[in-house]
Amino acid sequence: MPRKRPGRVRTKNTNRREALRLSRMAPEDFNVRPGETKSIACPDCCTWRRIMGDTVLKIREHCISDKVADGEKYASCPGSDQLVVIDIDVRRWQARQDRLLRDAMPQENRRAAQQFHKPLPAPATPVSRIKAEITLETARQSYLAHRKGCTRCVGGQHCTDGGVLARRYVLALQEEPARREAREEQERQERHTARKQTAPAVRKAQWAKHGGKAVETANNRCAGRIPGSLSEFRGPQLPLAPKDVEAYERRQAELGKQYAQRKPATTSAA
Ligand SMILES: [Zn+2]
Ligand SMILES: [Zn+2]
Incomplete structure (x- = not known):
């Protein structure tokens, strides 16, 4: 079943173990960067x-x-x-991670690495949200995982693989602000187009995007209401009286007064 992002805890159940404190974990085994999908290397399956x-x-x-x-x-x-408990100073952890990554960069990439969060011009093609997350996340994780296991990647030194992974990660980091911007712009535009649905070109575009067989199938799957049954919006649980009678009547009286004041103004203007 597909899950919605950002994730919500769907069950109150836990695995009944003591909460996992991030302070007791290796700093490269989790990602709690603000604004990013939180993730952790599961201690049981190391994934x-x-x-x-x-x-x-x-x-x-x-x-x-x-x-x-x-x-x-x-x-x-x-x-x-x-259960996971963030009992670390996230900003300090993040600063240290950035420093480690920068120090680990090959010399020719250091300058680039320092520009971590400088926004770049938006890329021509909008990147979908999920793809961008995976790109940045997987780039970081594969780099950190490699460094952790590689004996030849020490300090500023990289083996060939380590260098490739490092460059990929720096590139993903640099592209992230532009990606985010492009994502937000895309969302703004989608909201905008949704508002002016009447334009035939827009409808055509929407149909091209969501239409075809998928819509047809969904339409055909719509089950009709059982004949003679009531609307799902009616029923004994629907309140018939205002929740707060006193407040309701006060408001009604207020509105009445307002109308009474407004009436002479409109008639004299007419
Ligand atoms: Zn696991
Ligand atoms: Zn290496």
Whole structure:
């Protein structure tokens, strides 16, 4: 089943373990950058998983193996629904991560690396939200994962693979502000077009985007209401009286007074 972003904790269940404190984890094993999808390397399956929730944070329910699609049986990872507590100074953690990455860059990339958050001109083609997230996220994770395991990537030194991954990550970081801007612009435009739905060209574009077989199938799947049944908006639970009678009557009287005052003005003007 597709999940909506940003993730919300859907269940109050946890895996009943003690909450996982980020202060006890390696700083490269989680991402809690503000404005980005929170993620963590699950201690049980050593795979990057999303952290869900706003106040109560939990590792998203996940399968212990990634081979379900190949026919393996789904087995929930014991790290699923693990409570996570951010007991670190996020800004300091972020600054340190940025510094580490910058120090790890090859010399020729350092200058570029310092411009981390400078907005670039928006790219010509708008990048979809999900794709951008995956690009930045996967670039960072593969780079950090490589550095963690590679004995030849030390300090400012990189092995060939490490260098490639580092450049990819820096590029993704630099493109991110422009991507975000393009995303926001795209959303603004979509909202705008949604408002002026009457233009035939817009309708045509929308049809081209969402139309065709998918809409037809969805339309045909719409089940009719059972004949003779009432609307779903009616029923005994629908309140018939105002919630606060006194306030309601006060407001009515106020409105009446306002109308009474306005009436002579309109008649004299006419
Ligand atoms: Zn896991
Ligand atoms: Zn390396």
